[in-house]
Amino acid sequence: MVKEYLFKIKDIILNVLFKKDLIYVIEGKNWSIKWDGYYITKHLPKDISSRCSRSHVFVRNSIIHFGSISTLVRDQEIKRVHGSNKVVLTWFHISAGDTRLGLIPELNKIVDIVHTSCSVTRDSLVKHGFDSNKVIVIPLGIDLDLFRCYSLEEKKKRKEHIGLPKDKIIIGSFQKDGQGWEEGFVPKLEKGPDIFCKVLTGVAKKERVHVLLTGPSRGYVKKCLDQQGVGYTHVYLENYFDIVDYYNVLDVYVVTSRAEGGPKSLLESWACGVPVVSTQVGMVNDCVTDNENGLVSSIEDVRGLVEDTLKVIQSTSRNTEMVKKGLESVKLFRIEAVSQRYVEEIYKKII
Known part of the structure; x- marks a missing residue:
């Protein structure tokens, strides 16, 4: 202070x-x-x-x-x-x-x-x-000189450095979704941390997943994931630019917000070659075509978000096409x- x-x-x-x-x-x-x-x-x-x-x-x-x-x-x-x-x-x-x-x-x-x-x-x-x-x-x-896709070798090294499990799907959530700037046990509901936990619980029943969290005030999400037995890694980054390393180890990024201006994670995921599953918020309404450069569900549609996340995890061909179109889409936002x-x-x- x-x-x-x-x-x-x-x-x-x-x-x-x-x-x-x-x-x-x-x-x-x-x-x-x-x-x-x-x-x-x-x-x-x-x-x-x-x-x-x-x-x-x-x-x-x-x-x-x-x-x-x-x-x-x-x-x-x-x-x-x-x-x-x-x-x-x-x-x-x-x-x-x-x-x-x-x-x-x-x-x-x-x-x-x-x-x-x-x-x-x-x-x-x-x-x-x-x-x-x-x-x-x-x-x-978005700064496309900073946000970029790593090589497979670079991704492997970053994953080992962060200490992520090799045998699990890595799902990302990089935001501030708790109130205040301390632990964040009280949820900031517009960011949808309650929905995120329900979605990850549903996905974890079908697939072996691990959640990668960055950002401050993630206490609510961590407590919920602990209660449901869903593994996670949380790293608070002092230098925002380090976040590129973290995008590049993800298999999918999930947005469960009720309200957004962006989210910025949409552009950052696209630029780093990460498939995006999102609620219909903010710039997603303006920029994402469902089933092309992302998968979109209605706000608070837990079932739809679970199904979309599983589609990404279980379909390599879908991923390849979405990543390609995301990389093209993000060029408009230099x-x-x-x-x-x-x-x-x-x-x-x-x-």
Whole structure:
């Protein structure tokens, strides 16, 4: 906590000393929103000066891009923004009962452009009161220089290094699905950890499987898997870029969320040649064709998710075709092209 506070103070000082065209406000934790900001600003053209910051305090005459609703709204209070700035807000997904939706009439007054990554969230934001001409859909992007398929030899070495069983199917889940940043025994239901455990229990009755988990706050899932006798390995990665090694040892990646902006794991799995089984959420609705570049079930459809996971495990020919189409699909989401869309569709309109 002290470390995060000191980083924030440092960023405020930088806001005072060095003006930038764009300040991208990130969350303090070493997780997805932080890396989104770094990737986007890294790939902007040189004529747009930018910096990621944990605070917008003392920023003047700039574009302030709040990288998530949590960076602009805290405890049902909208943070004050100086009137000389233009405001962009990214809002990835809407969870059931999100009380921040009630703030949309006020947010509409101060936010110039609302960005989201999928059509489902766009439609919901407009339904709840944002001006439709303010809401722009730009999907998540991916660094295809980093995320790639390893050779069979590389995969074998990584699997041995992580200590995974050689005789079991490896099923991946790389996310934060517990509340808070501690053990995470209280489930974050929009991420579907309860569904995930039911699906893995069902699959484990038919096949020999082992679950590979990364991400913080996985206590709920680990406890459920323990209770059902399903083996797992959990590794919290300090360096997000190490996650490529973990994708490359998977046989299938399973998404059981009730709400998503992405998920980012869709693109990352595709890029690493991993078949994806998912609920019909977020970008999956926009990007996945069922039985072609992924297998899709309705939200909370445990039986369908179990059957789809077993299809992947039991059909080599299906896997080969899905992996091929996933590798083709992911090329549309190169971070360089996605960042250029931010420039053309958002920043140049208000700079």
